[in-house]
Amino acid sequence: MRLTRHGAAAWLLLATVLAPAAQAAAFKVTLLAPAGDARLERARLERGYLGHPTGPAADALKLALTDGRLELDAAGASLALDVVEVADAAGARAAAAAAEKAGAAALVTDLPAAWTLAAADAARLPVLNVGAAADALRAADCRRLLYHLVPSERMRADALAQWLVARRWSSVLLLTGPGDADRERAATVQAALRRYGLKLAGSKPFKLSADPRERDLANPLLLTQGSYDAVWVVDTDGEFAASLPYRTALPRPVVGDGGLVALAWSPRFERFGAPQVTRRLVKAAGRPMGAHDWSAWMAGKVLVAAAAAAPKGPAAALHQALAEGEFDGSKGVKLSFRPWDGQLRQPLLLTDGQSVVGMAPGEGVLHPKNVLDTLGADAPEKLCKARS
Amino acid sequence: MIARSRLAAAGLVLGLTLPLAAQAQVAYVSSEKDHALTVLDLKTQAVTGTIATCKRPRHLQLTPDRKQLAVACGDSREADFIDLATGRSVRRIKLGEGPEIFDISADGSTLYVSDEEESVLGIFDVASGRRKGEVKVGGEPEGVKLSLDGKTAYVTSEVANVVHAIDLASGKVVANIKVGKRPRRFALTPDGAQLWVSNELDASVTVIDTKARQAIGTIRFEVKGARASDITPVGLTMSRDGKRAFVALGRANHVAFVDVASRKVTDLVLAGKRAWGVALDKAEKTLYVANGLSDDLTIVDVPTAKALKTVKVGRVPHTVVVVE
Numbered sequence: 001m002r003l004t005r006h007g008a009a010a011w012l013l014l015a016t017v018l019a020p021a022a023q024a025a026a027f028k029v030t031l032l033a034p035a036g037d038a039r040l041e042r043a044r045l046e047r048g049y050l051g052h053p054t055g056p057a058a059d060a061l062k063l064a065l066t067d068g069r070l071e072l073d074a075a076g077a078s079l080a081l082d083v084v085e086v087a088d089a090a091g092a093r094a095a096a097a098a099a100e101k102a103g104a105a106a107l108v109t110d111l112p113a114a115w116t117l118a119a120a121d122a123a124r125l126p127v128l129n130v131g132a133a134a135d136a137l138r139a140a141d142c143r144r145l146l147y148h149l150v151p152s153e154r155m156r157a158d159a160l161a162q163w164l165v166a167r168r169w170s171s172v173l174l175l176t177g178p179g180d181a182d183r184e185r186a187a188t189v190q191a192a193l194r195r196y197g198l199k200l201a202g203s204k205p206f207k208l209s210a211d212p213r214e215r216d217l218a219n220p221l222l223l224t225q226g227s228y229d230a231v232w233v234v235d236t237d238g239e240f241a242a243s244l245p246y247r248t249a250l251p252r253p254v255v256g257d258g259g260l261v262a263l264a265w266s267p268r269f270e271r272f273g274a275p276q277v278t279r280r281l282v283k284a285a286g287r288p289m290g291a292h293d294w295s296a297w298m299a300g301k302v303l304v305a306a307a308a309a310a311p312k313g314p315a316a317a318l319h320q321a322l323a324e325g326e327f328d329g330s331k332g333v334k335l336s337f338r339p340w341d342g343q344l345r346q347p348l349l350l351t352d353g354q355s356v357v358g359m360a361p362g363e364g365v366l367h368p369k370n371v372l373d374t375l376g377a378d379a380p381e382k383l384c385k386a387r388s
Numbered sequence: 389m390i391a392r393s394r395l396a397a398a399g400l401v402l403g404l405t406l407p408l409a410a411q412a413q414v415a416y417v418s419s420e421k422d423h424a425l426t427v428l429d430l431k432t433q434a435v436t437g438t439i440a441t442c443k444r445p446r447h448l449q450l451t452p453d454r455k456q457l458a459v460a461c462g463d464s465r466e467a468d469f470i471d472l473a474t475g476r477s478v479r480r481i482k483l484g485e486g487p488e489i490f491d492i493s494a495d496g497s498t499l500y501v502s503d504e505e506e507s508v509l510g511i512f513d514v515a516s517g518r519r520k521g522e523v524k525v526g527g528e529p530e531g532v533k534l535s536l537d538g539k540t541a542y543v544t545s546e547v548a549n550v551v552h553a554i555d556l557a558s559g560k561v562v563a564n565i566k567v568g569k570r571p572r573r574f575a576l577t578p579d580g581a582q583l584w585v586s587n588e589l590d591a592s593v594t595v596i597d598t599k600a601r602q603a604i605g606t607i608r609f610e611v612k613g614a615r616a617s618d619i620t621p622v623g624l625t626m627s628r629d630g631k632r633a634f635v636a637l638g639r640a641n642h643v644a645f646v647d648v649a650s651r652k653v654t655d656l657v658l659a660g661k662r663a664w665g666v667a668l669d670k671a672e673k674t675l676y677v678a679n680g681l682s683d684d685l686t687i688v689d690v691p692t693a694k695a696l697k698t699v700k701v702g703r704v705p706h707t708v709v710v711v712e
Contacts, residue, residue, distance in 0.1 A: 067527045067547055068527075068547070068548075070525075070526040070527070070545070070548045070550075070564075071526065071547070071548040071549065071550070074548070074550065074564045074566075273504070273528055273546060276486065276504050276505060276528050279505060326569070326589075328546075328547070328549075328569055328570050328589055332620070332639075333589070333617045334569060334589050334590075334617060370615075370617070371615075371617075
């Protein structure tokens, strides 16, 4: 476990000096990130698969704390950030417990699902998940204090399904990769297809291979025979999906993990002041803001807003402000956490990497209370027992 | 048609623009994606031409002598000054990284502009084009308005959800007034006593007492059939007598007429998609509404509170200014 203290602490001092309020609360936040993050290996970063992380979560999280400095100063509160790298679930558990002992008011986790749960179970603190999209964390494995900034797999599948409905591309060929995560995510996609009345034209596994004996599994032309309106590719790894568009047997669009992808953010997003947010990360960290960055940045925004709303603490007041607050994520609407599973409700962007093709929920999509709740698990489903 | 190509003969340009100056009853609409202003004849309610300007023009305002139109451009990061008599750009000055909304001192000498990239209020000498100074403000500043005495500048920060009151003599922020979520634009009552601020993500306008420098009221907007999250007020203006305000409600595609004294909405008028910029004509009988997502301008009859006509303008219209 490696502990790094950051400049955030320096302006914490400054903020306290300037703060008008008498009892300024200095909140501490710990970010748990994977040690030797395989997602950030150079070759993966260079390929830039849509929706994959483009850099450490700490960069965007720090940016949000810098963005919020004035608001915190005015409220007389401050936030200091520690970044702790953990190597496995046990490491996450130990780091979470240590952070709680050291007085942290909240944890931010950019970890795989199992590690996220280990951290959440080790501390009685709000845990802001910015890395794990697994639906289980919002359902069977949900926790009372676990919040999700990153959109769930189901939200992303719903967003694409809405788009297919709007385009009337109603017959879908599903291609699924070989991993366990692929199988789980393909089940999520199938559920979304059913929910939106789309037809499954076929479902096939694929495999990256040049072996002629496996050509049925590996050759896009053979995989995409048949009749369908769109190909939905589920490929957690990303390599196959990125190369699938334009290699299908029929001239049909590819969606899912290649072609058109539903994401929390895109550096090509032009509306609601998005370019300013993207450029600020360029200035601070030398890269434009991607979807993973946005979730980390949003965690910081949420913490700033909660600290400004409950500047005198205690931790319980901060937690309440977080749970009940409404936040601005530069997506044009106020964002808030769903009480039933801790997921941040948010619009998603549909992008091919070149432009933001559309947004979900799309125009004409209806919901009895909040149209954002058409993406992901809704209250009546009662999938999260820990919060009911 | 006063759209001007570089190849057009000078005499031809002059011949075409002079009649316009003589009529001088036009509305100018900036369009973010055309790098041009659309010119609308108020009498015929028809577009008569365009004026090429700097890249991504957004906010427009007349200079105090009403002889020039100042344009702030976000992409080419400059202000363009267009001579209204000739319809031509007379000079441009550089404005920092991301100029958005500005105000000009009553003597016309100084331009104050929000810079959404650098999070500052930039202060520029209009005559020399030189940067005279800057004041650090909260993230993504937008609305800028000078007090009537010219001593204070008000600036919104969309990120910090405050209005800064800046003392211009000392260049210091003297008050941070908490308002609603994502504050955008201002209107000042004619006596200068109240500052109205639109809150884009709160479906509301906050009323600030400029003397006490604090919020004294909130006007919440409701539109039948629209949820609060779809009501995103941005542009607003006030009648000369300070009795009525007009607030464009963004995604709710309506303009609200507000009685200033009672702070009650009296009428809601349907406009185009994402109604933002608003301007009244001199007689205050007609309201012009720029619709950012339907590329058009809605012309509203004020006495009957009815939309009369919608005119196609440039791509992504932002601000409208009426010159009579």
